[in-house]
Amino acid sequence: MITLVNSDTQETWSNGYEVDLHGNQRCELALHDVATGAVPDVGELNDERHSLTLDPRDSLLVYLDNGTCAVEVTPG
Numbered sequence: 001m002i003t004l005v006n007s008d009t010q011e012t013w014s015n016g017y018e019v020d021l022h023g024n025q026r027c028e029l030a031l032h033d034v035a036t037g038a039v040p041d042v043g044e045l046n047d048e049r050h051s052l053t054l055d056p057r058d059s060l061l062v063y064l065d066n067g068t069c070a071v072e073v074t075p076g
Contacts, residue, residue: 002064004029004043006050016053019045024069033059 003016021027026046030039031054040057056062 002031002054002056002062004045004052004054006045016051019071021045022070027066027069027071029054029064029066029071031056031059031062032065034061034063035059 004019005016007018007020019027019029026044028042028044029052030042032039033056036059038059040059040062041054043052043054045052054064
């Protein structure tokens, strides 16, 4: 499982990855399987949803993609 959290909030997060929405209201995030191109999970962070857990399922290697905003992902 990969947990993503919105760093635009005032809350403190203890694990997962920090996502900077750069002032956007919402950000759709998708995991892609590197080997097959399949999308095992998709979710959205926004002003009301401050954390998101994406499941890579059986994918051994995935990358994170978004088409709605610029995000910066750093270990949290």
